[in-house]
Amino acid sequence: MKKVAVFGSGNGSNFQAIIDYFKDKDVEFIAVSDKKDSFFLQRAKNNNIKNYYVPFKETVEFLEKNVFDLIVLAGYMRVLPHNAIEGRKIINIHPSLLPEFKGLNAIEKAYNSKNKITGVTVHYVNEDVDSGVIISQASVKIEENMSLIELESEIHKIEHILYPHVIDHLLFNRKLCTLKLFSKGEQY
Numbered sequence: 001m002k003k004v005a006v007f008g009s010g011n012g013s014n015f016q017a018i019i020d021y022f023k024d025k026d027v028e029f030i031a032v033s034d035k036k037d038s039f040f041l042q043r044a045k046n047n048n049i050k051n052y053y054v055p056f057k058e059t060v061e062f063l064e065k066n067v068f069d070l071i072v073l074a075g076y077m078r079v080l081p082h083n084a085i086e087g088r089k090i091i092n093i094h095p096s097l098l099p100e101f102k103g104l105n106a107i108e109k110a111y112n113s114k115n116k117i118t119g120v121t122v123h124y125v126n127e128d129v130d131s132g133v134i135i136s137q138a139s140v141k142i143e144e145n146m147s148l149i150e151l152e153s154e155i156h157k158i159e160h161i162l163y164p165h166v167i168d169h170l171l172f173n174r175k176l177c178t179l180k181l182f183s184k185g186e187q188y
């Protein structure tokens with residue numbers, strides 16, 4: 001049985017997609033949040049998943065006491081320190097084709113750029129924001145006349161497909177298909 005910790009601070013839609021994908025598979029998830037009242041933690045409760053409110057300053061201590069095969073950041077709005085990262089396999093998802101548009105408001109930054117394509121990146125976590133080694137990317141077309149809200153919705157749809165597949169790859173060696181171009185309605 002693989003043991004995976006998912007860290008989040010907000011809505012938790014990626015977390016939901018991950019637990020739905022692995023519903024009948026041999027993976028134990030636990031949810032960790034730095035936000036006591038987050039919907040992320042509520043989702044864990046709704047799905048009977050072990051969940052912990054861990055204030056940011058107690059994160060290293062928590063990680064020292066609990067061993068995981070993989071740590072998945074899914075909307076976790078903190079930068080982990082060196083001693084949390086060292087010796088652990090930690091991944092993150094970011095809503096742009098890194099290295100473009102690191103940090104906050106990445107979808108909006110891409111939307112307001114001249115780019116015709118943006119996307120989603122899953123990468124290993126290092127001490128710099130959105131800068132670790134890239135594992136997989138999927139692209140999304142910025143169609144003419146698309147609103148920002150429509151683009152956000154496309155990006156999130158792709159995130160919810162890509163992230164579980166990457167986790168499946170890292171845990172069970174599932175084959176990964178990299179940088180497949182998505183257009184509206186197309187399936188992974």
Ligand code: GRF
Nearest residue numbers: 011012013014075093094095
């Ligand atoms: C996602 O867009 C993810 O790429 C970014 O934060 C957002 C989290 O959304 N890192 P959710 O909490 O999974 O709904």
